[in-house]
Amino acid sequence: MKSQETIDPVTSETIPTKMKAWEIIKPGSINSETSPLRFTTKPVPTPNRGEVLVKVITCGVCHTDLHVTEGDLPVHKEDLTPGHEIVGRVVKNGPETSRFKLGDRIGIPWLRWTCGVCEYCRAGRENLCPNSRYTGWDHDGGYAEYTTVPEGFAYRIPARFDSATAAPLLCAGIIGYRAFERANVPAGGRLGLYGFGGSAHLTAQIAMKQGIEVHVLTRGKDARKFALQLGAASARGAYDLPPVKLDSAINYTPVGDIVPKALEALKPGGTLAMAGIHSTDIPQLSYPEHIFHEKNLTSVESNTRRDGEAFLTLADRLDIIHPEITEYPLAKADDALRYLSHGDIKGACVLRVSEG
Ligand SMILES: [Zn+2]
Ligand SMILES: [Zn+2]
Structure with a gap:
């Protein structure tokens, strides 16, 4: 024995x-x-x-x-x-x-x-x-x-993260980072975040620390307040339009109803990335309003190990944590x-x- x-x-x-x-x-x-x-x-x-x-x-x-x-x-x-x-x-x-x-x-x-x-x-x-x-x-x-x-x-x-702080980085953080990459935000551009849970907080910080303007659209009043505290340029309801047109947006919610609204908020050539592994159905889209002008609708599936390493390195360098x-x-x-x-x-x- x-x-x-x-x-x-x-x-x-x-x-x-x-x-x-x-x-x-x-x-x-x-x-x-x-x-x-x-x-x-x-x-x-x-x-x-x-x-x-x-x-x-x-x-x-x-x-x-x-x-x-x-x-x-x-x-x-x-x-x-x-x-x-x-x-x-x-x-x-x-x-x-x-x-x-x-x-x-x-x-x-x-x-x-x-x-x-x-x-x-x-x-x-x-x-x-x-x-x-x-x-x-x-x-x-x-x-x-x-x-x-x-x-x-x-x-x-990385040694600087305690074990409670590090845990959400491993999924919320890494997937959020991949969604951010998939959303193709231009340098200094405007990014909309639909939903403001774990992944979105971390992505918002990554974006803002690199000079990107972040607009949050979410149903929770507290979450909107929190977004503004973190430095978001605006925070409105999930089905509202942001105050400015967006270069890119990420839908962190599992709600397909948000998709037409988010596509409408994009500038020509903009990209909307669906970050979730699960979404309710997307309602019918109108070609002129939602898709024309070379708008892109894409999704995010899991991540590569390279994404994970890149995110953890960036989080370490930019001091990204869940507050x-x-x-x-x-x-x-x-x-x-x-x-x-x-x-x-x-x-x-x-x-x-x-x-x-
Ligand atoms: Zn997860
Ligand atoms: Zn394989």
Whole structure:
């Protein structure tokens, strides 16, 4: 038995064989009487070839977790543990690993694995890989005390970010950054942000710190106030027009009804990027009002590892963080999801799983 034991490199304690974790039992509304989730005990996973075992410190609570829990995105495995904005320490190296030392603090994002051989992977567009797999969707994620990750898909966390601050950067931040890139904002241009949750806060900071004028359009009064505090040039309702025409816009909401409004707000040649993995249907568009004048409507699918590295470097350099983080203990993950389901929230929700 002793020879099987694994020792935590930070605490020097034996790594247990069982852990606390959340599982989705039956996707459905988080606000219904029968919860789609249960808090349970399950075995600590064993890292496969190329993977490391990570003791989770924090895990961000993301809208995608809500879509998976509520069934908007069908779960890809039974008893799935959600969570894909994970910060933790490497406590065990699986076979054929060499990248991290025991005790290293790493981040585990949404993108868990790509095939490396398809036409998209070979072209540097692994976010479009048809064989890709995702943390907290295809594989158990971070609403748990331990999880595993293929070492090539983890990120080193810059030392200046504490573990609660770093968690939302890993998805909200990286996806927001990719949406920002896809929106093609010209230098010194005007960018509209529809919705002002986690991803949008971070993107707003990236944009403004590079001299771009940001206009926020969102339903929540508090979110509008917060946008102005952060330095947005204007903040109006989600279906209002901004005070000026926009070079680019990003729709961070899952609401397709916003699309005609956002296209109408664009200058000729402007671009609207849909940042969400899920959207309600887009209503009928009028060719002269919404599409003509070379307007572009595009979407964002996941991210490449290159996007992730680029974003974390930029966030480190420009001092980009979530100004407000609300921590929940692991045992209260369902409360955090319920809070998120109520729409416009001011900051990011992060589960505190262990100290570190
Ligand atoms: Zn591929
Ligand atoms: Zn996410």
